[in-house]
Amino acid sequence: MTWGANGTVTDLGPHSSANAINASGTVVGRQLGADNIDYTATSWSPDGTATAIGSAYEYTTAVAVNDAGVSVGYTGVKVPSDQHRFALLFEADGSLTELNVTPDGSNSYATSINNAGVAVGVRITFPTPGSSTRTAVIWRP
Numbered sequence: 001m002t003w004g005a006n007g008t009v010t011d012l013g014p015h016s017s018a019n020a021i022n023a024s025g026t027v028v029g030r031q032l033g034a035d036n037i038d039y040t041a042t043s044w045s046p047d048g049t050a051t052a053i054g055s056a057y058e059y060t061t062a063v064a065v066n067d068a069g070v071s072v073g074y075t076g077v078k079v080p081s082d083q084h085r086f087a088l089l090f091e092a093d094g095s096l097t098e099l100n101v102t103p104d105g106s107n108s109y110a111t112s113i114n115n116a117g118v119a120v121g122v123r124i125t126f127p128t129p130g131s132s133t134r135t136a137v138i139w140r141p
Contacts, residue, residue: 010048018044020064020071028053028062028071028090041073041090053090062090064112064119072099072110072119085109087121087139099139110139117141 012018015032025046030039033055041054041062053071054060062073069092076085087099087110099110099119110121119139126132 012044012048013050016042016050019062019073022065022069023067024069026065026069028065028073030054030061041071041088043069043071043090051094053094054088054096056096057088060088063110066113066115066117068092068115068117070113070117072113072121074109087119089113089119089139108137 012027013031016029018027018029021027027044029042031042031050031052033040038059039061040052041060043051043053043062043065053062054073054075057075059076060073062071064073065071071090072087073090074085074087085107087108089097089099089110091097099108106123106125108121108123110119113119118141121137123135123137124132125135
């Protein structure tokens with residue numbers, strides 16, 4: 001749901017969560033996909049119209065949006081024993097860019113993006129079984 005300055009409420013739909021809003025009122029988050037299993041990163045226009053922005057992957061979430069409508073978040077790719085997650089950049093035109101995807105089994109999450117298109121987040125590595133190391137990262141356009 002979004003709340004307007006005058007107290008109005010806009011329902012963004014069932015099985016959805018909103019994570020961020022930009023200066024023009026574009027909201028990003030996720031919504032349950034058509035398969036009723038996986039969530040898809042979603043952008044809502046100020047009037048509440050939903051657009052799936054992460055449907056190229058089986059599970060996506062948008063967590064931040066800048067004033068140009070560019071969002072960041074992550075995807076979770078299902079593997080037999082776990083979910084491997086990596087950071088994504090969702091362009092305003094609908095295209096996707098994988099951020100800092102590494103083949104070593106590490107995970108990455110993008111958590112914020114500024115109006116210059118610089119994104120920040122975290123990379124998580126697993127040096128030994130049962131342990132993890134978190135490192136802050138910056139992605140530049």
